[in-house]
Amino acid sequence: MQVLQVEGLTKNFGGLRAVDGVDLTVESGEILGLIGPNGAGKTTLFNLISGTIKPSAGKVTFLGENIFGLKPYTICRKGLVRTFQSCKIFPELTVFQNVILGAFFGTSEKKSWEQAALQTREILEFVGLAHLSDVPAANLTLLDQKQVEVARALATQPKLLMLDEMMAGLNPAEVEAAMTLVQKIRDQGITIIMIEHVMKAIMNICGRIVVLDHGKKVAEGSPKEISTNKKVIEIYLGE
Amino acid sequence: MKAENVSKRYLTPVILILLLALLIALPWFTRPYMVVLLKTILMFTILSLSWALFSGTTGYTSLATAAFYGVGLYTAAKLGNVLPVPLMVLCGGLFSFILAAAIGAITLRLKGIYFAIFTLSTVELIKNVMHWYEINVAGVRGHRILHVSDATVFYYLLGITVLLLLVTYLIKRSKYGLALSSIGSCEEAAAHIGVNVITLKVFTFALSSFFVGLAGAIMATSINYIDAYIAFDLNYSFFPTLMAIFGGMGNLFGPVIGAVVFSYLREILITRFPYAYMFIFGLVMVLTILYLPNGLVGLYQTIRLKLKQANNKKEKTLGGKHASTSS
Numbered sequence: 273m274q275v276l277q278v279e280g281l282t283k284n285f286g287g288l289r290a291v292d293g294v295d296l297t298v299e300s301g302e303i304l305g306l307i308g309p310n311g312a313g314k315t316t317l318f319n320l321i322s323g324t325i326k327p328s329a330g331k332v333t334f335l336g337e338n339i340f341g342l343k344p345y346t347i348c349r350k351g352l353v354r355t356f357q358s359c360k361i362f363p364e365l366t367v368f369q370n371v372i373l374g375a376f377f378g379t380s381e382k383k384s385w386e387q388a389a390l391q392t393r394e395i396l397e398f399v400g401l402a403h404l405s406d407v408p409a410a411n412l413t414l415l416d417q418k419q420v421e422v423a424r425a426l427a428t429q430p431k432l433l434m435l436d437e438m439m440a441g442l443n444p445a446e447v448e449a450a451m452t453l454v455q456k457i458r459d460q461g462i463t464i465i466m467i468e469h470v471m472k473a474i475m476n477i478c479g480r481i482v483v484l485d486h487g488k489k490v491a492e493g494s495p496k497e498i499s500t501n502k503k504v505i506e507i508y509l510g511e
Numbered sequence: 512m513k514a515e516n517v518s519k520r521y522l523t524p525v526i527l528i529l530l531l532a533l534l535i536a537l538p539w540f541t542r543p544y545m546v547v548l549l550k551t552i553l554m555f556t557i558l559s560l561s562w563a564l565f566s567g568t569t570g571y572t573s574l575a576t577a578a579f580y581g582v583g584l585y586t587a588a589k590l591g592n593v594l595p596v597p598l599m600v601l602c603g604g605l606f607s608f609i610l611a612a613a614i615g616a617i618t619l620r621l622k623g624i625y626f627a628i629f630t631l632s633t634v635e636l637i638k639n640v641m642h643w644y645e646i647n648v649a650g651v652r653g654h655r656i657l658h659v660s661d662a663t664v665f666y667y668l669l670g671i672t673v674l675l676l677l678v679t680y681l682i683k684r685s686k687y688g689l690a691l692s693s694i695g696s697c698e699e700a701a702a703h704i705g706v707n708v709i710t711l712k713v714f715t716f717a718l719s720s721f722f723v724g725l726a727g728a729i730m731a732t733s734i735n736y737i738d739a740y741i742a743f744d745l746n747y748s749f750f751p752t753l754m755a756i757f758g759g760m761g762n763l764f765g766p767v768i769g770a771v772v773f774s775y776l777r778e779i780l781i782t783r784f785p786y787a788y789m790f791i792f793g794l795v796m797v798l799t800i801l802y803l804p805n806g807l808v809g810l811y812q813t814i815r816l817k818l819k820q821a822n823n824k825k826e827k828t829l830g831g832k833h834a835s836t837s838s
């Protein structure tokens with residue numbers, strides 16, 4: 273089953289075409305990697321799909337429903353949630369408050385405090401942050417902050433989770449931890465698209481990889497196909 | 512231990528109820544001047560609380576309070592002789608609510624300083640349009656307003672203050688209070704986890720302005736004459752903002768304390784130093800922003816924390832001998 277279908281998605285910033293007619297399909301239950309050099313348009317593609325900015329042209333279908341140009345909160349409530357490249361948590365709020373916000377507002381369902389709190393505790397347990405529940409999010413390490421952002425996204429009960437450079441800035445041990453978490457999330461039945469520069473992570477956990485360059489999709493395939501793809505090698509070596 | 516917890520839990524409500532009873536009884540045994548002073552203090556308390564409810568939580572600095580206060584005043588001027596007082600006051604609130612919803616829908620897309628400047632300009636715009644209208648179209652300038660006794664106005668203001676405190680308290684402890692903080696913290700993230708940020712901002716802005724309109728409508732009955740320049744005086748935008756910052760917004764009562772101290776100071780300064788009072792005011796604000804980022808309430812919390820730490824140290828060094836003095 274297809275979770276997400278993107279056709280001819282385009283975004284112009286003045287004269288710059290940051291995303292240029294991208295087609296993309298995401299299958300239920302997969303981890304799709306999105307790679308490409310700096311400025312390729314990966315984050316912009318996320319912004320267009322999640323409603324952060326309005327696309328110039330194209331089509332976006334999520335679970336059979338047109339979500340082109342909808343507001344972020346609507347898209348989130350339909351089950352599509354994303355994280356940010358520069359980790360965007362609520363620093364003044366505690367870890368628990370960060371996550372319960374997702375539980376309260378991320379679905380159209382009305383929840384009591386007890387229900388939302390229970391769900392929040394379960395998610396904190398799941399990502400391994402239960403012991404930091406009452407700590408202000410600003411006081412956490414980068415890895416923990418990124419996990420808070422993921423936990424908050426999970427609290428919205430998504431079908432599709434889009435991670436923008438979750439591994440960036442982490443040390444090798446932390447990257448391992450993050451990789452394990454991503455796989456655990458997928459095993460819960462949540463489909464994932466991840467933008468990543470850390471090749472080790474991409475090659476190990478993604479079933480399929482899409483390569484962007486100058487706003488265009490230039491290659492698509494299994495990790496093995498991508499690592500031997502001439503165009504891709506050229507892009508990365510040509511830099 | 513348990514008894515102590517229970518007594519602590521009931522301490523604040525009990526103090527509040529006693530305070531309220533005292534205030535209710537006050538007009539019977541104080542000098543009339545005191546009631547007039549308390550009216551001003553309560554009016555500024557309402558304005559500061561209202562400002563803190565929206566601007567304090569979301570971080571959108573509104574300087575439009577004077578517009579909503581002025582709408583309240585004008586409602587009384589236009590409807591004071593037609594409607595009974597309670598209904599007239601309610602209309603003042605509703606008109607402010609509607610105006611705030613309209614301003615909010617247009618301006619809450621603006622961020623930071625642009626929002627502040629736009630709201631400030633809105634006050635000036637309304638003031639000048641009103642002035643122009645009265646002179647060129649209506650042909651009258653200013654209004655006389657039906658007079659209501661000081662004690663009655665005082666009770667209205669007290670009622671509005673209690674209601675506003677209650678509403679703020681309930682919002683703060685609900686999921687919407689959390690959502691408002693999340694907007695203040697990182698609005699983009701809030702929007703992406705399902706918070707309908709625009710609706711929440713516009714509604715809260717309108718709700719907070721409702722109380723300003725109520726206050727304006729009832730305060731108008733103490734003024735003999737209003738025109739656009741008196742009604743839409745920018746001081747009603749600046750003072751509540753300064754008072755809320757001065758008192759501190761980390762606590763429900765911060766803006767109340769700020770408004771009480773500040774308006775009392777203002778009264779004293781105006782009578783003693785009519786020419787230097789704005790200067791002294793400015794100085795106090797500069798010092799507050801520089802040295803008390805969390806206002807008076809923040810200062811109190813810091814001192815309490817320091818005392819606690821000092822006591823803990825003492826306990827450690829003295830082997831707990833002085834434990835009984837620690838609280």
Ligand SMILES: Nc1ncnc2c1ncn2[C@@H]1O[C@H](COP(=O)(O)OP(=O)(O)OP(=O)(O)O)[C@@H](O)[C@H]1O
Nearest residue numbers: 285288290308309310311312313314315316317357
């Ligand atoms: N809001 C914006 N306004 C104007 N130009 C933008 C905007 N957002 C992105 N761009 C431009 O679009 C291009 C693509 O940027 P984008 O952030 O999508 O790249 P990226 O693939 O995510 O890069 P990185 O790996 O460095 O995160 C860049 O040239 C960037 O400068």
Ligand SMILES: [Mg+2]
Nearest residue numbers: 314315316357
């Ligand atoms: Mg990027």
